[in-house]
Amino acid sequence: LATNHGRGAKSDLQNAAQALGASVSAVEVAKFLDKKFQDLPSFQRAAFLVPSKGGLPGIDPALVRVDEECVYLVGNSLGLQPSRTRVLVSEELDKWAKWGVNGHFTGDRPWMPIDETVIQQSAAIVGAEKDEVAIMNSLTVNLHLLFVSFYRPEGSRNRIMYEASAFGSDYFAFESQARLHGLDPTKVLLPLNARTGEELLHTEDIVSAIQAAGDSLAVVCLGTVQYYTGQYFDVKAITEAAHAVGAMAIWDCAHAVGNVDLSLHEWGVDGACWCNYKYLNAGPGAIGGFFVHRKHLNKGLPLLAGWWGQKQAVRFNMEHSWDPEVDAGAWRLSNPPVLQTVSLLASLEIFSRTTMSELRGRSMLLTAYLELLIADLVGDQLSVITPECPSSRGCQLSLKFSEERSCLATFTALERRGIVVDHRKPNVIRVAPAPLYNSFHDVHKFCTALREALSEVAEPAAKRAKV
Amino acid sequence: LATNHGRGAKSDLQNAAQALGASVSAVEVAKFLDKKFQDLPSFQRAAFLVPSKGGLPGIDPALVRVDEECVYLVGNSLGLQPSRTRVLVSEELDKWAKWGVNGHFTGDRPWMPIDETVIQQSAAIVGAEKDEVAIMNSLTVNLHLLFVSFYRPEGSRNRIMYEASAFGSDYFAFESQARLHGLDPTKVLLPLNARTGEELLHTEDIVSAIQAAGDSLAVVCLGTVQYYTGQYFDVKAITEAAHAVGAMAIWDCAHAVGNVDLSLHEWGVDGACWCNYKYLNAGPGAIGGFFVHRKHLNKGLPLLAGWWGQKQAVRFNMEHSWDPEVDAGAWRLSNPPVLQTVSLLASLEIFSRTTMSELRGRSMLLTAYLELLIADLVGDQLSVITPECPSSRGCQLSLKFSEERSCLATFTALERRGIVVDHRKPNVIRVAPAPLYNSFHDVHKFCTALREALSEVAEPAAKRAKV
Ligand SMILES: Cc1ncc(COP(=O)(O)O)c(C=O)c1O
Ligand SMILES: Cc1ncc(COP(=O)(O)O)c(C=O)c1O
Numbered sequence: 001l002a003t004n005h006g007r008g009a010k011s012d013l014q015n016a017a018q019a020l021g022a023s024v025s026a027v028e029v030a031k032f033l034d035k036k037f038q039d040l041p042s043f044q045r046a047a048f049l050v051p052s053k054g055g056l057p058g059i060d061p062a063l064v065r066v067d068e069e070c071v072y073l074v075g076n077s078l079g080l081q082p083s084r085t086r087v088l089v090s091e092e093l094d095k096w097a098k099w100g101v102n103g104h105f106t107g108d109r110p111w112m113p114i115d116e117t118v119i120q121q122s123a124a125i126v127g128a129e130k131d132e133v134a135i136m137n138s139l140t141v142n143l144h145l146l147f148v149s150f151y152r153p154e155g156s157r158n159r160i161m162y163e164a165s166a167f168g169s170d171y172f173a174f175e176s177q178a179r180l181h182g183l184d185p186t187k188v189l190l191p192l193n194a195r196t197g198e199e200l201l202h203t204e205d206i207v208s209a210i211q212a213a214g215d216s217l218a219v220v221c222l223g224t225v226q227y228y229t230g231q232y233f234d235v236k237a238i239t240e241a242a243h244a245v246g247a248m249a250i251w252d253c254a255h256a257v258g259n260v261d262l263s264l265h266e267w268g269v270d271g272a273c274w275c276n277y278k279y280l281n282a283g284p285g286a287i288g289g290f291f292v293h294r295k296h297l298n299k300g301l302p303l304l305a306g307w308w309g310q311k312q313a314v315r316f317n318m319e320h321s322w323d324p325e326v327d328a329g330a331w332r333l334s335n336p337p338v339l340q341t342v343s344l345l346a347s348l349e350i351f352s353r354t355t356m357s358e359l360r361g362r363s364m365l366l367t368a369y370l371e372l373l374i375a376d377l378v379g380d381q382l383s384v385i386t387p388e389c390p391s392s393r394g395c396q397l398s399l400k401f402s403e404e405r406s407c408l409a410t411f412t413a414l415e416r417r418g419i420v421v422d423h424r425k426p427n428v429i430r431v432a433p434a435p436l437y438n439s440f441h442d443v444h445k446f447c448t449a450l451r452e453a454l455s456e457v458a459e460p461a462a463k464r465a466k467v
Numbered sequence: 468l469a470t471n472h473g474r475g476a477k478s479d480l481q482n483a484a485q486a487l488g489a490s491v492s493a494v495e496v497a498k499f500l501d502k503k504f505q506d507l508p509s510f511q512r513a514a515f516l517v518p519s520k521g522g523l524p525g526i527d528p529a530l531v532r533v534d535e536e537c538v539y540l541v542g543n544s545l546g547l548q549p550s551r552t553r554v555l556v557s558e559e560l561d562k563w564a565k566w567g568v569n570g571h572f573t574g575d576r577p578w579m580p581i582d583e584t585v586i587q588q589s590a591a592i593v594g595a596e597k598d599e600v601a602i603m604n605s606l607t608v609n610l611h612l613l614f615v616s617f618y619r620p621e622g623s624r625n626r627i628m629y630e631a632s633a634f635g636s637d638y639f640a641f642e643s644q645a646r647l648h649g650l651d652p653t654k655v656l657l658p659l660n661a662r663t664g665e666e667l668l669h670t671e672d673i674v675s676a677i678q679a680a681g682d683s684l685a686v687v688c689l690g691t692v693q694y695y696t697g698q699y700f701d702v703k704a705i706t707e708a709a710h711a712v713g714a715m716a717i718w719d720c721a722h723a724v725g726n727v728d729l730s731l732h733e734w735g736v737d738g739a740c741w742c743n744y745k746y747l748n749a750g751p752g753a754i755g756g757f758f759v760h761r762k763h764l765n766k767g768l769p770l771l772a773g774w775w776g777q778k779q780a781v782r783f784n785m786e787h788s789w790d791p792e793v794d795a796g797a798w799r800l801s802n803p804p805v806l807q808t809v810s811l812l813a814s815l816e817i818f819s820r821t822t823m824s825e826l827r828g829r830s831m832l833l834t835a836y837l838e839l840l841i842a843d844l845v846g847d848q849l850s851v852i853t854p855e856c857p858s859s860r861g862c863q864l865s866l867k868f869s870e871e872r873s874c875l876a877t878f879t880a881l882e883r884r885g886i887v888v889d890h891r892k893p894n895v896i897r898v899a900p901a902p903l904y905n906s907f908h909d910v911h912k913f914c915t916a917l918r919e920a921l922s923e924v925a926e927p928a929a930k931r932a933k934v
Binding site: 049051052055056057058070072074077078080081085086089090092093096097098099100101102103104105106111137138139140141144148165166167168169171172173175176177179180228275283284285286287288302303304305306307308309310315316317318319320322333334335336337338339340341343420422424425 | 516557567611634638643750773776786801806810892
């Protein structure tokens, strides 16, 4: 499935329905697909705690069976909790209670090098070599650390290219990094705008903008999967275009990691950062991820230094001679946060049972199924702004409403039914079937509820129209 | 006790012993003192999990009662675990399991503003106003953030004054911050050296060095309580001296917070950072602390920006117009790490039962007691390098051995007896009775064990001498 850029997914689904003698929107199809794929390693729902509808805020007890699992389609915001998280967190609390400070060097998972437990699997998920990854801090902190190393304006090469609709935090990072170098953000920030009347960026437009900027360009930094539209950029082509004009390519992988199958190393990406609370399921405010390509390692790049970036063997000598690790660990500043690290470990253990390419295959089918089921709801009131081409999107579809009011009302109507999705101002509902734990039946339930919600929302208007 | 700069502590102890008709080193005196103070709010041992000797690595089962509580004198490295930590962490895992992403806005302690639960008490502990404190990141990251705001070299005002024996991480931060501005660290870093043959810095020497540096000085940054010697600098005098020459004063409070009674606001300190895993008992790799004086707030100081620094009301609008919080929260970059935050909260709940001045009073007595009990062990082989004057030190005493070998051997001999202290290269053992949970009996047990350890270590030498 992952071959063929996922373009076969829709017809596969239709063929399956035909073989069952059912319409593709029949619940039997969802059940059939779940049964067919439930034993594959890419489906790990049983390893997660799925909230019950009854416990959710905003539900209408008359509309839901309170003990039923909710339909959780918001792994793009906060992933579900692995059931092993509590076990691993508890083990660390036990160690602290039993050993005190000796936990730094004692036992199976000593704290001093505890981040080593999460490097290898993190690297596998982003398509990196082990020495290219550090797990530390949080996304925006890591983005700044990357800029300190890669954004080194010299003369007229000082521009930062970014999406005009970049996530706010990234924009503020760009702006403050420009100021850090005494530059005027309005002069050096170079936004990529969509064509008039369009939502998405065309790869060829990005590439020509890069070429046009030429040697004024210092850094290109985009969100790998756009948080609002769900567009998955062509990382390889854009990175190559940046390199061709002598610029660096930095990628914010917040919405990409654990969602699409990245190859940061192979694509020659210079630096990347991500958060682990979305598709990586490491919990609210989880520890961040950080990538520097091997070609930049051990080259004395400027960085913000701290004792933890030193080689382990000399780290505790307290000498004032900087002797950094030869890998991405050189960017580490502080001793690792233990509970945050094992919260990530609990999720990575689950990822280690499958591969990103298996997950991506499952994901393309799930999202194609979602797209098929809502096809007849799409029209003037509601459109899907996410790219149709499966290789240009991750699992998320962004539903755009023509009116903000009906967007919010639909969101609330879904909430009352125990459907958890998210609303982004002004008028988008994001729906993200996470391949690791969402089922075809989840998608089917969502679509049924969406249909109900839309007609509920339309009703008052229809009534008003009659008057 | 805290009045009189703690100078009365030793005679108070001696008077207490006399009233009991005992020598000050008699265990009855320890027991008497514990009984006398056990019900004061400054003694909260019952709120902590004290490891048993039997569970510790390195103990000799022949030398200890395995079920006895260990003597934990290393709160300057990793504080003990509050028993409420597990409860609070578990509550957050419950919320995540029950509510998923809705935990950001639901319940008593919603995640979105969860750092608010730890600001007020943190501010009280460092002597700050509420709006001057942010709880975020880790110490070294926060030190860099302070430097971005306060170290803004202009022309010849570009020097950073620091202790020649500064903690390694701080030194690397200074060096990399100089480089960030294209400056040569060897030209701008200005170390404060102790007088020849001395370990400690004299306030008057620091002040004259600041005056001599004059308007070449951009920033003075010291460790408030020196990690190695235990010296507590005169923050007020040094900060004033820095201001007098137009420099900024930044303080690393890692070893000061929860140990001494700070008044960061009153002293006019410009910026400060700390870690919460030492005297603050928030666990390995705990979240960091950050202070910016009110005089600098809401003044558009340069900073590394992120979405979380925006006012809550506009934070989720995703607009690209920076609208920062009016308090220290403007320096926040990312959404808060929930488990780390409640780990700190569990400890702050305990601190809220007492005050830093009560704790400081208890601490001065405890450390004076330690000093008294080891007085006769001090000599050629072993000296205390921490200042004798109670107002120039926190709770820690640093024992310096003339030989590295005997230092290590003593450390091991203490470890075998279930005494947890720490060793710092090359030849110092740091002993830190944390006032919040250490008892006089702990100190007494340590001294008894130290006596045994020293004679055990001396024995082979004595035997060698005989041959
Ligand atoms: C005085 C001092 N400064 C800085 C640090 C570095 O702390 P972190 O690893 O939390 O950044 C420490 C750690 O023990 C310290 O004691
Ligand atoms: C695309 C993107 N970038 C940056 C961030 C900011 O993340 P953090 O608060 O972890 O720094 C987010 C958070 O959702 C995001 O979605």
